[in-house]
Amino acid sequence: MRACDDDPEGREHGIPTYPWRQVPRGYATKRQLAALGLRPGSRQPVMQALCRGGRRVAFFYAISDALPKRVPTLAQEEALDRAMAARQTCPHCRVRYPYCLPLRTVGSCAPCADSGGLAQAA
Ligand SMILES: [Zn+2]
Structure with a gap:
């Protein structure tokens, strides 16, 4: 892990950034939200996690802001x-x-x- 991956206040990356697997509870990726029957409520992810030395980025959304998945009419x-x-x-x-x-x-x-x-x- 690089020190710059640990940036909870987003000073370096613009949005709060955590090392992989240290993302706080209550946040999920789009795929994790979908598994819960949810979709991102806010347009923008609220935090990101870096792994593989920053070459992979995962965006996280607040579960509390998530909306139910749309059911087709x-x-x-x-x-x-x-x-x-x-x-x-x-x-x-x-x-x-x-x-x-x-x-x-x-x-x-x-x-x-x-x-x-x-x-x-x-
Ligand atoms: Zn035929």
């Missing part, structure tokens, strides 16, 4: 489903598969491709 869910339906539905036989079809390269589902592009329904 029904309209957003529906839009997502429409987008997925377009990628999962064969344009020839209109069957929707539980996975995305190779529409750009093959242009249809496997049965339609195997039958020479003629839909089974035809």
Whole structure:
């Protein structure tokens, strides 16, 4: 650890800076917040931690300022489903598969491709 990594008042770095693993309780990274079902409430991180001799920086947010993760609205869910339906539905036989079809390269589902592009329904 370098002495300049230990800068709780942010004199050197602009924001409070701690050596890796010495960040005070009550603060978490974005990923740690997400694991708690939270997202950063403030735009800016309130402190940072340095590791690997300052070559890696992790930004920390106050857990008390964090907000609940947004839940998509029904309209957003529906839009997502429409987008997925377009990628999962064969344009020839209109069957929707539980996975995305190779529409750009093959242009249809496997049965339609195997039958020479003629839909089974035809
Ligand atoms: Zn098909």
